[in-house]
Amino acid sequence: MTALLCLCGLSSAETLRLKPAEAAYRVVISGVPVGMEALISLGLETDGRYLLAFNIDHALLKHEEVSRFRWHNCSARPEQYHYRSSGFGIRRGGTVTFDWPALSADGDTPYPLTPDSVDAMTLAMISRCYLAAGVTEFEFKVAEPAGLRLFRYRVVGEETLETPAGVFDTIKVERLYNSRRRTFMWAARDLEFFMVRMDHIENALVRGRIEMTRFSWGQPALITEARQTPATTAND
Numbered sequence: 301m302t303a304l305l306c307l308c309g310l311s312s313a314e315t316l317r318l319k320p321a322e323a324a325y326r327v328v329i330s331g332v333p334v335g336m337e338a339l340i341s342l343g344l345e346t347d348g349r350y351l352l353a354f355n356i357d358h359a360l361l362k363h364e365e366v367s368r369f370r371w372h373n374c375s376a377r378p379e380q381y382h383y384r385s386s387g388f389g390i391r392r393g394g395t396v397t398f399d400w401p402a403l404s405a406d407g408d409t410p411y412p413l414t415p416d417s418v419d420a421m422t423l424a425m426i427s428r429c430y431l432a433a434g435v436t437e438f439e440f441k442v443a444e445p446a447g448l449r450l451f452r453y454r455v456v457g458e459e460t461l462e463t464p465a466g467v468f469d470t471i472k473v474e475r476l477y478n479s480r481r482r483t484f485m486w487a488a489r490d491l492e493f494f495m496v497r498m499d500h501i502e503n504a505l506v507r508g509r510i511e512m513t514r515f516s517w518g519q520p521a522l523i524t525e526a527r528q529t530p531a532t533t534a535n536d
């Protein structure tokens with residue numbers, strides 16, 4: 301689910317500071333809830349950096365993504381991105397460390413960055429600004445462990461959506477692929493464009509969904525835990 305986790309949005313002005321928050325989601329596979337809970341947390345660290353984290357901690361699947369970044373006028377400057385995932389016999393992971401003065405990233409191997417590069421999590425923060433401003437198509441150069449990739453999105457329309465957390469006035473966004481895969485996300489206006497649902501269609505047989513079950517503003521406990529977690533690699 302890397303980079304497709306959330307459109308956690310700003311409410312209006314580009315100068316607005318990101319507000320710490322936490323949201324929980326139930327995981328549904330092929331229409332069946334599978335007893336997994338996903339958590340998305342946005343917090344502010346003591347040095348002024350933001351930390352955005354996504355976690356699933358279940359006996360069958362463990363997944364963690366963490367991004368530390370600076371934020372100014374709807375511009376995200378990531379400093380480090382890390383992910384690790386294990387389950388069903390598969391283990392993956394990787395880290396990207398950003399060297400902005402040198403315009404380079406240290407991933408699986410070093411590679412050059414562009415000034416507007418983001419990581420797989422911070423693109424969600426910038427998407428908040430686009431949705432608030434009424435932008436209907438946008439793209440990002442995303443720094444992943446293997447190198448830069450282009451992610452493209454378009455707004456599909458507006459929709460009133462019912463979730464376990466309530467009914468929301470949402471903007472529906474699609475990620476565009478060069479394949480038959482499809483991903484849709486719904487961002488709630490009343491929650492400053494936090495994502496309330498995401499559907500991913502890998503093929504005719506594999507379909508997944510996460511949908512919000514609860515939401516709260518304020519510094520999340522998960523941020524304190526993630527702050528203590530050192531970056532690791534796929535070989536850990």
